[in-house]
Amino acid sequence: MGIRRLNHAVLYVRDVERSIAFYRDVLGFRVVHRLPSAAFLRAAESDNDHDLGLFALGADAAPSPAGKGAVGLYHLAWAVGTLAELAEHATRLREAGALVGASDHVTTKALYAKDPDGLEFEVSWLVPLDRVTEAMRGKLAVAPLDLEAEIEHWGADLVGMA
16 A cells, blocks of 8 residues: 555635646646636646646635644645756746745755745755765755756756656
8 A cells, every 4th residue: 555646736825817827837837627716737747637726715815824833734846857947947936036945955956936825835856866875865954055056966957756
């Protein structure tokens, strides 16, 4: 009995149209099913029926209290294939005013951003398993991400773990 992967996530948002525009224009998702107050989106390279569900609560919905004295989801993380793609996402997120951080976690190179409702997510590149050394295994670190140095070290087009 094993779990294979995350099939999809569902988010409550204030405005479905605004959220569709963000996830489509900034992250490359596309709408695959649409209802009056909900939408189901698929990531560009996904084979899922949908990866993200968006359900409208309305403009007066309060922000999520998760992590501010309340339990809840911290963030979702989506993986990209190459560091070149991660760099492209960094540019798009920065231009959208959504990028809030970037970290080097040794085997994971991560961008952190927030959607229009302030819900945090991660876009990351994972070092391919055959390139992970013993020194890297089990090492927990949070260091600033130098994306240019990572591209110089690993190459722009090395495909990371899925």
